[in-house]
Amino acid sequence: MAHLAIESVSKLFGTTFAVNDFSLEVGDGELVCLLGPSGSGKSTLLRMIGGFERPSGGTIRIDARDVTNLPPERRPTGMVFQSHALWTHMDVFNNIAFGLKLRRLPKSEIRARVENALDMVGLADYGRRMTTQLSGGQQQRVALARSLVLEPKILLLDEPFASLDQHLRERLREEVRDIQQRLGITTLFVTHGQDEALALADRIVVMRDGRTEQIAPPSTIYRQPQTAFVAGFIGSMNFVQSRTRNGVCDHPLFPLAVPVDDGPVTLATRPEALTIRPSDRADAARVHRIVDFGTHKMVDVDLADGSRLKAMVAPDDRIEAGMKVEPSFTSFFVFRDNTLVHQGAPARTSAELGRLLPV
Numbered sequence: 001m002a003h004l005a006i007e008s009v010s011k012l013f014g015t016t017f018a019v020n021d022f023s024l025e026v027g028d029g030e031l032v033c034l035l036g037p038s039g040s041g042k043s044t045l046l047r048m049i050g051g052f053e054r055p056s057g058g059t060i061r062i063d064a065r066d067v068t069n070l071p072p073e074r075r076p077t078g079m080v081f082q083s084h085a086l087w088t089h090m091d092v093f094n095n096i097a098f099g100l101k102l103r104r105l106p107k108s109e110i111r112a113r114v115e116n117a118l119d120m121v122g123l124a125d126y127g128r129r130m131t132t133q134l135s136g137g138q139q140q141r142v143a144l145a146r147s148l149v150l151e152p153k154i155l156l157l158d159e160p161f162a163s164l165d166q167h168l169r170e171r172l173r174e175e176v177r178d179i180q181q182r183l184g185i186t187t188l189f190v191t192h193g194q195d196e197a198l199a200l201a202d203r204i205v206v207m208r209d210g211r212t213e214q215i216a217p218p219s220t221i222y223r224q225p226q227t228a229f230v231a232g233f234i235g236s237m238n239f240v241q242s243r244t245r246n247g248v249c250d251h252p253l254f255p256l257a258v259p260v261d262d263g264p265v266t267l268a269t270r271p272e273a274l275t276i277r278p279s280d281r282a283d284a285a286r287v288h289r290i291v292d293f294g295t296h297k298m299v300d301v302d303l304a305d306g307s308r309l310k311a312m313v314a315p316d317d318r319i320e321a322g323m324k325v326e327p328s329f330t331s332f333f334v335f336r337d338n339t340l341v342h343q344g345a346p347a348r349t350s351a352e353l354g355r356l357l358p359v
Contacts (some may be wrong), residue, residue, distance in 0.1 A: 002063050002076065002153035002186045003028055004049070009058030011044050011210075018044040020210040022058070026154075029184040031177070033197040036207035037233070042190045043158050045207075049188065050079040050156050062153060073102075078147030079156040082163070084139045086131040086146075092118070093127035096146045117145040120179060137168045144176070148183075155180070155187040161196070169193075173200055194234050198222065206230050224343070228335040231268050238274060238309040240267040252283055253303065253327060258334050260341050268333040271312040276301060276319065279326035285309075287323045301327055 004026040011019040019041040026032050034042035047053040049060060051072035060068045067075050086095050093114055100110045118124050121141040131139060140160055147155060157176070161169040177200050180187050191197055197204045198218045206213040206221065206229075214226045225231035232239065242251040243264050249256045254267060276285075276299065288300040288308065292315065299311045299319055309327060313319060334342040 004154055004186060004188075005059075005061040005064075006045075006049070007059040007061070009045070009048060009055045009060060011041070011048060011053060012056040017041075017210045019048070019055075022210070022212060024205060024212075024215065026186055026188065029186055030202045031180055031187040031189060031200060033201035033204045034188060034190045034207060035192065035194065035197040035204050035233075036213075037192060039209075040207040041210035042192075042207050044210075046079070046156050046158050046188060046190050049154070050077050051075045052079070076153035077156055078150050078152030078154070080140075080143050080147050080158065080160045082159040084131075084143045086139055086142060088130070088132050091128050091130050092123065092134070092142050095131060095142055096149050099146065099150050113149050113151075114145075117149040120148060121145045122175070136164050137172060140164065140172060141175075144179075148179070153186065155185050157187065157189045159190050159192070169196070170199075176200070198234075204234075206233060224340075225333065226340050228266055228268065228338045228340075231333060231335070231340075236271050236310055238269050238271065240303075240307060240309070241265075242267055253285065254329065256329065256332065256346050258342055260334060260336070263336065265341070266335040267329075268335060269329045269331065271298065271310040273329055273331045274301075274309060274311040274327055275330060276311050276313070276325040276327045279324050281324075281326060284324040285327055287319055287321050287325055290319065290321055301325060303327075 006022060006024045009019060009022045010017060022045060034045060036042050044053060048055050051070055055068060059066060062076060096114045096117055097110050100113060118127055121144055123138065123141055123145065126138065131142065134142065143160065161172055164172065173196055189200055201218055203215060203217055204221050205215045208229055214221060214230045221230065221234050225234060231237045240251060240254065242249045242254065244258050244260055245262050247257060247259055249258050249265065249267060283304045285301045285303045288302045291298045294315065296315055297313050297317060299313055301309045301311055303309065311327065329346055331345050332343065333340060
C-alpha cells in the first residue's frame with residue numbers, strides 16, 4: 001500500500017493547459033476514479049503520475065518521496081493502458097514476465113510470480129497461449145497481470161475497458177475491484193463512464209478542462225453535486241431555467257420556495273424525484289414518449305416553454321403518450337453561475353420556508 005500526493009500539478013501543451021493546478025491526496029489502499037469528458041485532462045494526469053509525461057509545474061510524491069522527475073521504471077507504479085499493448089510475438093507467460101526479466105530476477109521467482117499473477121486474473125492455464133489467440137477480455141486480463149506481477153505500490157488504469165462490450169466491462173470491473181481490495185493496492189482508475197466510477201470508486205474526482213469540479217464519495221457526488229456540471233454529468237438530471245423573486249421561483253409549473261437572493265437560477269432534479277399526474281390546466285405539460293425498461297418506465301415530458309424533462313415512474317403506471325400532466329419535484333437543487341446555492345424539498349408555507357437554509 002502507498003500514499004499518493006499530487007500538489008499543484010499542471011501540464012501545458014503549447015499554450016493550452018491539459019491539467020491546471022491540480023491537487024489530490026490518495027490514501028493507502030484507496031481506489032479513486034478520475035471521471036470526466038474527453039479532453040478533461042484525466043489521462044494526462046495519470047500519465048504524469050506514471051512518469052510517461054513530465055509536469056510543467058507542481059510535485060508528485062509517493063510515500064513522501066518526490067518522484068516528479070523520475071522515469072517510469074524508477075517509480076513504484078504499474079500502468080494498464082486503454083490499448084492492451086501486448087507483444088504479439090510472445091506468449092502470455094513471456095508478456096507478463098518481461099518486466100521481471102528486465103529486473104534480472106531468478107527464473108524460479110519469475111515463474112512463481114507470473115503463475116500467481118495468472119491465477120489472480122483467472123488465466124491460470126493460459127500461459128503458453130499466444131496473445132493473438134485471446135479474446136479482448138482475456139487480453140485485458142493479461143495487461144492487468146503484467147502490471148500486478150511487478151508488485152507496484154500504486155496501480156494506474158487508463159480506461160482499460162473502453163474497447164469492450166457492456167456485459168464484459170461490467171464483469172471485468174467487478175473482478176478488478178475484487179483484486180484491488182484483496183491486495184489492498186492504492187489505485188487510480190481513469191474513465192469517462194459514470195457507471196464505472198459509481199460502481200468502483202471509494203472517491204470520485206470529477207474533472208473538467210484540466211481542473212477539479214468535485215471530489216467526494218460516489219453517493220455524495222450523486223446526491224450532493226456542488227456544480228451544475230457535476231449534476232449533469234453524473235446520472236440523468238433535469239434542468240429548468242427560472243428566476244427567484246422574494247424567495248420564490250417564478251416558473252409557472254414550479255412555484256418553489258427557494259431561500260436565495262433574487263436573480264436567475266437553474267432548477268435541477270433527478271428523474272426519480274420528478275412526479276407527474278394527469279392535469280387539465282391550459283399550461284399543462286404533455287407526455288412525449290415512454291420507454292419501458294421493465295423495472296421502471298422513463299417518461300419524456302414536454303413543457304409549454306419547449307423544454308423537456310424526464311420522469312421515472314413505476315412499471316405499472318398508466319401514463320400514456322399525449323396525456324396532459326402536471327410535473328412536480330419531491331426534491332431539487334438550485335444552481336447559480338454553475339454553483340450549488342440550495343437543495344431541498346418543496347416548501348409551500350412560510351413556516352416551511354423558515355426551516356430551509358442555503359447551503
